[in-house]
Amino acid sequence: MSTLTARNKASRGSDRRNVIVLEDVSKQYPNGTRALQDVSLAIPDGDFVFLVGASGAGKSTIIRLLTRAEAPTAGRIEVDGEDVGRLTRSHVPHLRRKLGVVFQDFKLLPAKTVYENVAFALQVTGHPDDEVRERTDVALELVGLSKRRDHYPDQLSGGEQQRTAIARALVGKPPIVVADEPTGNLDPVTSWEIIQLLSRINELGTTLVMATHNQEIVNAMRKRVVALEHGSIVRDQAQGGYQHA
Amino acid sequence: MLRYIRYIGAQAWQGFWRNPVMSIASTATVAGMLLLSSFFVIAQRGLDVSLNFLQSKVELYLELDDNAKPSDILALKTRIESDPSVDHVLYVSKDEALTRLKEVADKTGQVSLADVATNPLPASLEVKMRDAQQTKQLASMMRDEVGKGVVTDVVDNPSVVDKVLTITRVLSIGGISVLGLMLFVTLFVIVNTIRIAVHARRDEIEIMQLVGATDSFVRWPFIIEGVLVGIFGASIALLVLAASAPPVMGAISGFLTIVPIDFGPLFALALAGSVLGFALVIGAIGAVISVRSYLR
Numbered sequence: 001m002s003t004l005t006a007r008n009k010a011s012r013g014s015d016r017r018n019v020i021v022l023e024d025v026s027k028q029y030p031n032g033t034r035a036l037q038d039v040s041l042a043i044p045d046g047d048f049v050f051l052v053g054a055s056g057a058g059k060s061t062i063i064r065l066l067t068r069a070e071a072p073t074a075g076r077i078e079v080d081g082e083d084v085g086r087l088t089r090s091h092v093p094h095l096r097r098k099l100g101v102v103f104q105d106f107k108l109l110p111a112k113t114v115y116e117n118v119a120f121a122l123q124v125t126g127h128p129d130d131e132v133r134e135r136t137d138v139a140l141e142l143v144g145l146s147k148r149r150d151h152y153p154d155q156l157s158g159g160e161q162q163r164t165a166i167a168r169a170l171v172g173k174p175p176i177v178v179a180d181e182p183t184g185n186l187d188p189v190t191s192w193e194i195i196q197l198l199s200r201i202n203e204l205g206t207t208l209v210m211a212t213h214n215q216e217i218v219n220a221m222r223k224r225v226v227a228l229e230h231g232s233i234v235r236d237q238a239q240g241g242y243q244h245a
Numbered sequence: 246m247l248r249y250i251r252y253i254g255a256q257a258w259q260g261f262w263r264n265p266v267m268s269i270a271s272t273a274t275v276a277g278m279l280l281l282s283s284f285f286v287i288a289q290r291g292l293d294v295s296l297n298f299l300q301s302k303v304e305l306y307l308e309l310d311d312n313a314k315p316s317d318i319l320a321l322k323t324r325i326e327s328d329p330s331v332d333h334v335l336y337v338s339k340d341e342a343l344t345r346l347k348e349v350a351d352k353t354g355q356v357s358l359a360d361v362a363t364n365p366l367p368a369s370l371e372v373k374m375r376d377a378q379q380t381k382q383l384a385s386m387m388r389d390e391v392g393k394g395v396v397t398d399v400v401d402n403p404s405v406v407d408k409v410l411t412i413t414r415v416l417s418i419g420g421i422s423v424l425g426l427m428l429f430v431t432l433f434v435i436v437n438t439i440r441i442a443v444h445a446r447r448d449e450i451e452i453m454q455l456v457g458a459t460d461s462f463v464r465w466p467f468i469i470e471g472v473l474v475g476i477f478g479a480s481i482a483l484l485v486l487a488a489s490a491p492p493v494m495g496a497i498s499g500f501l502t503i504v505p506i507d508f509g510p511l512f513a514l515a516l517a518g519s520v521l522g523f524a525l526v527i528g529a530i531g532a533v534i535s536v537r538s539y540l541r
């Protein structure tokens with residue numbers, strides 16, 4: 001994780017580079033739903049950003065646009081210098097390697113162990129075997145699952161499953177991690193464990209964007225909060241809370 | 246690169262055995278299709294060979310009256326030779342005819358004709374055709390000569406040629422349509438086998454795409470799995486062909502002693518090569534079709 005620390009130090013400088021930029025982004029789904037309207041947002045390297053808002057406000061849509069699971073209808077999206085909206089299909093994998101993704105439902109492969117689930121991300125992106133072993137070990141250590149490495153997902157608690165998914169998101173050393181309600185399926189105590197893990201990852205230099213409904217966590221963390229309502233940003237506050245201060 | 250190839254191979258192999266019933270069923274379909282195609286190709290080739298042989302052999306025998314005048318015979322010979330569909334005409338005397346018959350009899354070890362007292366064979370004109378299709382016409386012209394003192398009988402064999410020609414034509418039309426149908430069925434079976442394989446791994450594919458695996462990385466194991474189905478099918482078909490070739494060929498040449506069917510060594514090699522190549526291509530095409538519809 002030495003490179004992460006190095007990036008962290010650099011990013012603490014006065015003018016941090018924006019790793020995520022949205023300019024007047026709109027998204028209308030094929031069925032006509034307008035999920036986002038003229039959203040503009042800049043996220044500097046090393047930021048920790050909560051996306052909050054009522055159900056249907058457009059949080060997941062922003063995340064899907066960042067990972068290029070969806071393309072914007074209008075506007076410009078830039079992730080780590082790449083114009084995401086203009087990416088051709090063959091360039092999408094390159095973008096995905098820069099974005100670790102964590103979901104509410106973990107998305108682990110049930111037939112693979114913790115170790116195999118994490119190593120898989122490196123194997124399918126063409127890393128050599130010894131590098132896969134080394135980096136998987138480091139990632140499992142970071143999320144505290146070294147002792148559970150040979151367990152299958154159904155032998156793990158929800159928190160352990162989510163930590164496995166976080167290890168998988170991290171193992172490729174992406175500059176950005178996006179998480180869509182990562183604590184949505186977890187009890188309050190486990191949710192806190194996950195948030196603290198994500199916070200630590202952010203402190204190591206990774207930019208973090210997290211959509212959530214968890215008021216308690218948002219209020220306690222005092223991080224940047226971007227609030228959405230009906231597809232528009234209604235508040236963007238450094239060290240904010242879940243509701244208007 | 247080598248690691249990637251090993252990975253693809255391992256994935257394809259696992260994929261093949263993940264659903265063994267389906268994989269074996271489609272392998273059997275491929276093998277069946279290839280066997281049937283090979284059968285048509287071999288039969289076609291055999292008929293071609295025998296047709297060529299027969300056509301080169303097509304002759305009209307005009308048996309001549311023992312008392313015919315040599316000048317009349319010569320006049321007839323010249324007249325026939327002037328026909329453009331005729332290649333040449335050979336006069337075979339009574340003695341030559343007997344010598345030939347003796348040679349054939351000796352070779353086949355049948356009745357000894359060494360001590361035949363009188364020569365029962367007529368002298369003849371052997372007409373070698375340039376255009377085999379015209380044999381019938383010439384034969385009927387010659388039949389008009391029968392009884393005019395020179396020609397006593399007309400012997401021809403174009404009916405055999407006609408039959409072989411008809412069989413060849415029917416076989417190629419029937420063969421091509423059956424093959425087309427088989428091709429379609431085989432492709433359909435392979436596409437579905439691979440589609441089931443892709444479906445079984447859809448979660449894995451989703452994660453692969455999520456973490457940034459390229460399309461080709463996702464696609465290649467399935468294509469190789471399709472190719473595996475092709476290779477296995479081709480191997481089975483070739484084994485069956487190799488095992489059944491000697492007895493079948495024996496039966497055929499025993500049946501048709503007059504026609505020397507010799508395919509040549511290159512034919513077997515070319516057949517094996519095309520069976521294998523065809524199987525590979527159809528396996529790969531089937532896989533590409535099914536993965537394409539899945540990878541959006």
Ligand SMILES: Nc1ncnc2c1ncn2[C@@H]1O[C@H](COP(=O)(O)OP(=O)(O)OP(=O)(O)O)[C@@H](O)[C@H]1O
Pocket residue numbers: 029030031033034035053054055056057058059060061062
């Ligand atoms: N694939 C889709 N096709 C059509 N409409 C969609 C699609 N996905 C989302 N929507 C609509 O777009 C709007 C925004 O959805 P989105 O999932 O971004 O909301 P969200 O803020 O993530 O909500 P939640 O908190 O419930 O997850 C909603 O009205 C939703 O119904």
Ligand SMILES: [Mg+2]
Pocket residue numbers: 059060061180
């Ligand atoms: Mg959502």
